[in-house]
Amino acid sequence: MKQCIIHHFDDERCLKILKNCYEAIPINGKVIVVDMLVPDAPETSLAGKSLFQYELLMMNVNTEGKEKTRKEFESLAKAAGFSHIQVPCSAYNFSVVEFYKSF
Numbered sequence: 001m002k003q004c005i006i007h008h009f010d011d012e013r014c015l016k017i018l019k020n021c022y023e024a025i026p027i028n029g030k031v032i033v034v035d036m037l038v039p040d041a042p043e044t045s046l047a048g049k050s051l052f053q054y055e056l057l058m059m060n061v062n063t064e065g066k067e068k069t070r071k072e073f074e075s076l077a078k079a080a081g082f083s084h085i086q087v088p089c090s091a092y093n094f095s096v097v098e099f100y101k102s103f
Contacts, residue, residue: 005017005033007065007068008064009064009065011076015076015080018077018082018099021080021099022101025101027101027102027103028100029100033098033099034094034095035067035068036094037069037095037097038067038068040069040070040071080099082099082100082101083100084100084102085098
């Protein structure tokens with residue numbers, strides 16, 4: 001399980017991390033990532049505003065990293081070789097993202 005790792009790096013380095021994870025797990029295995037999942041469209045809820053503020057902080061503190069949308073996670077998963085992802089739960093701006101390795 002990786003927590004708040006993916007958002008620290010650009011897509012190229014994230015892909016390298018995920019490819020290494022893919023190679024390390026068995027067929028039908030999964031990698032679990034806990035990270036912030038940015039909605040595709042801006043949200044006006046308190047949680048949405050908080051997530052947006054955190055994204056601005058990441059842009060200022062870590063110029064390589066960024067929060068990612070579900071589509072961006074799916075794209076990284078496919079590029080790393082994973083068959084699909086699932087997001088089984090979210091709480092307090094954090095989501096559990098499962099990357100599955102299948103035949």
